[in-house]
Structures are given as structure tokens and as C-alpha cells.
Amino acid sequence: MYQPVNTQAANLVNYLLHLGDNALILSQRNSEWCGHGPVLEQDIAITNISLDLIGQARSFYQYAASLEGGDATEDSLAYLRGERTYLNCLMNELPNGDWGQTIMRQFFFSVYQQLLYNALLQSRDETVAAIAEKSLKEVTYHVRWSSEWVIRLGDGTDESHARMEKALNMLWSYTGEFFMPAGYETAAVAEGIGADVAALQQRWMEQVAAVLQEATLPVPVAGKTWMQSGGKEGKHSEHLGFLLAEMQYLQRAYPGATW
Amino acid sequence: MSVQELEKIFQGKVDQEIKIEPKDWMPDAYRKTLVRQISQHAHSEIVGMLPEGNWISRAPSLKRKAILLAKVQDEAGHGLYLYSAVETLGTPRNQTIEDLHSGKAKYSSIFNYPTLTWADIGAIGWLVDGAAILNQVMLCRTSYGPYARAMVRICKEESFHQRQGFEILLVLSKGTPEQKAMCQDAINRWWWPSLMMFGPKDGESTHSDQSMTWKIKRKSNDELRQQFVDMIVEQAKILNVTLPDPALQWNAAKGHYDFGEIDWVEFWNVVKGNGPCNKERLEARRKAWDEGAWVRDAAAAFAEKRAARQAQQVA
């Protein structure tokens, strides 16, 4: 069992929060589609992904709470942290945009998450490895579903192609952050707990390029775009504050109540 | 065979509890009634996602959020089964959906009420799903096979919906004074609309008698409503809440609870489109459908391209 000590413990907790926040924030965004999807089957599918992600977030938060001790719970971590201590990637907090943008984001993130969780299977921390293993089954489906939709919409009609290209251009500058390690990620790698995200970039690029090609969409040239970052360090877009205000409303309005 | 003979065979099957299947001969009016009723039911599942969906982003804990998401997703699935059942009667899903958007088809009026607080999510699960279950349990034995089978699948999930709603309220009823008030307030607002879910009084219900003969329905509106009141009053005791009806009282002679008169003026107004959220609900459905048009078109175009490519490869 991992023994939490000082900065090391803070590093691991932050690492877990980062993994959990990525899942929770994207789950929250995807859940906005529930009841508003373009077709019933896909309304169900995006809600399913939202459910998988919230499940993953809960696993990471529960573990983080157990390391933090005291009164920490999965809910205190989700509902009582402010925008400067949320550690998710910027892409995940962006508004959904149209269905094309939602699909493109899910695709970019799921391919990343699949590579990441695969690497985490080797984690020296058994709990982290177990969460990764359980989640991989779900993420494998997310990759398949979102890839199929990127291809279908990219190679569908002129309108859908144009929308997907727009989504691609809009989101591309947020993909770089996946692969720029934050301090707690570097520390987690050093301890054999975390995954080296920079090392995942090449394979991510290859996988993404293959799908974009099949979708008849342009493949961005690596290194040509300025990449946005900061979310992993708690420096977010203006969107996150509103997302949290809505999500945390009841916990903030009625402190200490049980639901 | 003459129509009279066919009708005789049809009614004979119904009387012997043999399910009517899509390929069987059936009276036009039976088919029409089913299309109307099942599509109305399907639309209710889908429109019903909106008032509850309203609280997904604000659910007060991760567990509650996950349960609510799963529940609303279930309703989408119910809609799907029911649209499929309508298709077995010869009406394609897109047409059924367009009838909703044009205002031609109805859905349950209950979903035209707003969800104002978190407790409303509990009240909907407990009262609205609770009322729906009684109707749906009856429909598991309805005479049209595909409808009955859809109902069996749906009923399995509905009892979970009612339980989670009750559980939300139970926690609130044991919570802070504000939570208790929130719980009571939601019940006050949802009680009467829930009773209205069973429809007009028996004497005033237009399609009832024929539906009973065809065994589409097996219990009258008033019977089901009574069953609902009897069930809910007992459960309300556990929640330690009051139901907003001074006339509510145990009637030992009848072995049932007596209850007060529904506000039928309100009932008919909401049916006619004057409920607090009628316009918003329909607008939300139309918006989702219209904004999704390019996605459905693209999926269809891609499927065609793919089929053409495969045909070329084979040739």
C-alpha cells in the first residue's frame, strides 16, 4: 500500500484529481446532450459515455479521498474545489458546440485516454492499475464509436464535412496539452505510478491521422500549431467557472447537507 | 372472407387471450387506436426526458448524477422500444416524430410542469413513475403482442425509477429543515398533476369502452387512479409528508381511500397546450430534431456511399 508523505502524497493526490477531473468535466459536458441528441440511438450512446466517465471519475476521487483522509469524499473533491484547483485539460471544459465538435473532442480525448490507461496498466500502484484496467473496456468502445462518427460525418455530406473540418480546426490547438506533463505527472512517472504522456504523442498522432484520412479530413501537421495549455495546472478557460457554478450549486447553497 | 367474419375471428382471439401480431388481420380502428396510443406513449417517454434532464447538470452528488443520467437514458430506451412497436403497425418512426412536432400527436401532460428544485426529481420518480407503472403493468397484458412485449421490458426498469425517486425524497425527509420543506413543496406541486395522469373520469373518456373490449386496456382510468392513491398514501407515511388533499381519508366500507376532486379546468387547459411548459417542451424537441438533421442526413449519405463501395468491390 502506498504511504502518503508530504509532497509525494500531494503529487499523487493531484495526479488522481487530474485523471478524475478529465473524466468528470467531459462527462458533465456530454451529459448536456441527454434528451437533446440528433437521433435517439446516439442520445443514448453519448449518455452512456457520460456515465462511463462519471464512473471513472468516482473511482479516482474515491482513491484520492482515501489518501487525503479526514473528511474528504468523492463528493467533497468534486463539489467543493474551485476553478483554480481543478486539473482537467482545457479541451474537456469547452462548450459542446454542435454534434460534430462533440464527436471530434470525444475522439481526440478517447484515443488519448486509451493510450494513457494502457500505459497505466503497468503502474506500480495497484489501485491505479486496477482502475485503468476496468476503464479500458469502456474507453475501447468510446474510441470505436467516436472514430466511426468522425468517419461517417467527415465522409458524409458537404455540410457534415465542412462542420467536421471546422471542429477539427477549432479543437486542434487543445490537443497538445495532453502531452505536456504537469509537475505531478512527472513526479508520478518518477515513482513508477504515472504514465509518461509525452511518450504517447507519436502513437496518438498516428491513430488520429489514420481516422482523419479515412474521414477525408485534412491531417494537421505536427508542430505547426500553437498549443493552448494551463488547464492541468489549474489555469482554465472562462468556461470552467460557469460549469462548476452550475454543477456545484446545491452543495454550495446548502453546506453540509446530505443528498 | 367478409369483414364481419374477419372481425369475428379477431375478437375471438382477443377473448381467448391470444395476442394479435403485426401480420394478423385487425380492424382499421384497432390499428389506429394502437398507433395513437403507443405513439403518444413513446412521445411521453421522450418529452419526459426534458424535465428530469433539467437537473442532470445540477445533481447534488456524483452518485445521484449517475443514477439520474441512467434513469433518463432508460426513458430514451423506452421511447425507442415504443417507436419500434408503432413501426410494426406500418408507421415509420420519422413520421411518428413529425406528428409530435406538428402538434398532431399528444404526450402525457405531466411533463408540461416545471422541475423547480432537486426534490422535484424525487417527486417525479416516486409519483410520476409510480403512476406510469400502474398503467404499464396493466399494459403488459395488452392484446397487441409487440406493445405487450415492449411493456414487459419497460416495467422491469420502471420499478427502479420509482425506488430511486422515493429514495431521493426519503433522504430529504430526514435532512435539514430546508430539505424537508423542499420535499414537501415538491409533493404539493406534483400530487394533483400525478392524479391527472390517469386521464378523464370514466364517463368522460372517449376511447375507453372500445379499448376495454379490444383488451388494449384492462382497467378503467378511475380504477387505476384509485389503485395509485391507495398505494401512495401508504408510502407517504414512510416519508412523513402530507398529501395536499384535505378530503383524503380512509373509507372502511369501500376498503379504499377517498380523495378530493381533480381540477378539471386545469387538466383540460394543460391538454390544450396552456400548461406552464407546453411550448418549451415542444420547442426543445423540435430544436433537437432540426439541429440534428445534418447528422441524420450525413449518416444516411455515408451509409449509401459505403454500400455502393461494397457493391463495387463485389462486382
Ligand SMILES: [Fe+2]
Ligand atoms: Fe419510461
Ligand SMILES: [Fe+2]
Ligand atoms: Fe420511468
